[in-house]
Amino acid sequence: xxxxxxxxxxxxxxxxxxxxxxxxxxxxxxxxxxxxxxxxxxxxxxxxxxxxxxxxxxxxxxxxxxxxxxxxxxxxxxxxxxxxxxxxxxxxxxxxxxxxxxxxxxxxxxxxxxxxxxxxxxxxxxxxxxxxxxxxxxxxxxxxxxxxxxxxxxxxxxxxxxxxxxxxxxxxxxxxxxxxxxxxxxxxxxxxxxxxxxxxxxxxxxxxxxxxxxxxxxxxxxxxxxxxxxxxxxxxxxxxxxxxxxxxxxxxxxxxxxxxxxxxxxxxxxxxxxxxxxxxxxxxxxxxxxxxxxxxxxxxxxxxxxxxxxxxxxxxxxxxxxxxxx
Amino acid sequence: xxxxxxxxxxxxxxxxxxxxxxxxxxxxxxxxxxxxxxxxxxxxxxxxxxxxxxxxxxxxxxxxxxxxxxxxxxxxxxxxxxxxxxxxxxxxxxxxxxxxxxxxxxxxxxxxxxxxxxxxxxxxxxxxxxxxxxxxxxxxxxxxxxxxxxxxxxxxxxxxxxxxx
Numbered sequence: 248x249x250x251x252x253x254x255x256x257x258x259x260x261x262x263x264x265x266x267x268x269x270x271x272x273x274x275x276x277x278x279x280x281x282x283x284x285x286x287x288x289x290x291x292x293x294x295x296x297x298x299x300x301x302x303x304x305x306x307x308x309x310x311x312x313x314x315x316x317x318x319x320x321x322x323x324x325x326x327x328x329x330x331x332x333x334x335x336x337x338x339x340x341x342x343x344x345x346x347x348x349x350x351x352x353x354x355x356x357x358x359x360x361x362x363x364x365x366x367x368x369x370x371x372x373x374x375x376x377x378x379x380x381x382x383x384x385x386x387x388x389x390x391x392x393x394x395x396x397x398x399x400x401x402x403x404x405x406x407x408x409x410x411x412x413x414x415x416x417x418x419x420x421x422x423x424x425x426x427x428x429x430x431x432x433x434x435x436x437x438x439x440x441x442x443x444x445x446x447x448x449x450x451x452x453x454x455x456x457x458x459x460x461x462x463x464x465x466x467x468x469x470x471x472x473x474x475x476x477x478x479x480x481x482x483x484x485x486x487x488x489x490x491x492x493x494x495x496x497x498x499x500x501x502x503x504x505x506x507x508x509x510x511x512x513x514x515x516x517x518x519x520x521x522x523x524x525x526x527x528x529x530x531x532x533x534x535x536x537x538x539x540x541x542x543x544x545x546x547x548x549x550x551x552x553x554x555x556x557x558x559x560x561x562x563x564x565x566x567x568x569x570x571x572x573x
Numbered sequence: 574x575x576x577x578x579x580x581x582x583x584x585x586x587x588x589x590x591x592x593x594x595x596x597x598x599x600x601x602x603x604x605x606x607x608x609x610x611x612x613x614x615x616x617x618x619x620x621x622x623x624x625x626x627x628x629x630x631x632x633x634x635x636x637x638x639x640x641x642x643x644x645x646x647x648x649x650x651x652x653x654x655x656x657x658x659x660x661x662x663x664x665x666x667x668x669x670x671x672x673x674x675x676x677x678x679x680x681x682x683x684x685x686x687x688x689x690x691x692x693x694x695x696x697x698x699x700x701x702x703x704x705x706x707x708x709x710x711x712x713x714x715x716x717x718x719x720x721x722x723x724x725x726x727x728x729x730x731x732x733x734x735x736x737x738x
Contacts (some may be wrong), residue, residue, distance in 0.1 A: 334600055455600070464707055561597075
């Protein structure tokens, strides 16, 4: 998304008010902050916020989404601007593709394959070579989303185990657990995944695609935007696993950044700020795009991916999901 | 899909600029809001000729119509193009259809401070009708028209869509 506007991250509880064409952020502890509305692309609220109608109508005028993360850092919901980008033609094309079992399985298989490729690329190429080969073989003949998800689950389990070998004891995950995450490692992954999900939702809403109809995940699963789940899949390793490894090896994460009790863990206030800052900087990192011949931010990759899927729906081009190429 | 009456200035402009762009536009792809070029164009529009009063013809929207019935159209580019001309012709045609005897069009290029005056000519009606028919044909096509050469795509807000393979 090439414009100058940016994502705002609210890391402390606050009330958002409208002051003319600006947002006025009244923080519980700390000074008020004025933000001109044209500078905002979307807002991610990591702590509870208060809004009123005046704010919502201003956000709506500028098609700005506010994504809210829950207490545990899961995606809790969004204040979504009126859906003016969705177009009937594209949605019909998307639904036709999603209801055609063959096309649907093909896209789902490509997504699983690309995700596994990215996981392996990020964690360890050698140690994950065998599981990756198994996955490639088992998805070749898969005919349903369930089979594909199963194969992905098996691969992911090996990946989590390999990931544990590269983490300090206290940060090890011992398998993935959610709602609530059982330990610090899981809490970190959940948190970053929630942010990625929110950012992908913003990207999808900029395209005419409908976020409820998906290819890998079942449509409108648990009242979530399943298409966003599909697209976020390939990007989770790029942000979550990669940042966890990096921050662990740099000793940026400390035990006191997590509030842990016997069976659950979550980021503490300082921990959350560190993680959010790291993700924010990572989203702004750029890489040279091979076809566009210019630098694109990681953030923009999410949008380009949604555009690519739009083209698959509208023009029937084959869909090659995002793979880390650098 | 769209009908004769829905064809507006933007459709005509895209028809002359790039048929693929028109095809996508008609299918609801609107990446303009994200393009800095388009935002600049809007800013030029908003800060130039502020006494002009826009006229809404439903599908088409004129920048201004003066007392002598000349259509005024403000352009943010510095180079006149055939698309600008076609758009002006389309507006005159639409006005004459509703009984306003438009005298012609004036294209304003505030960036270079040039204007271009195009008096109404007999063959305009035919040209406008041909353009409308071409728009409807292009939009109704089942597949998207080919992409243009890359250099021609520079600055287009659909560039990312077309070229990020």
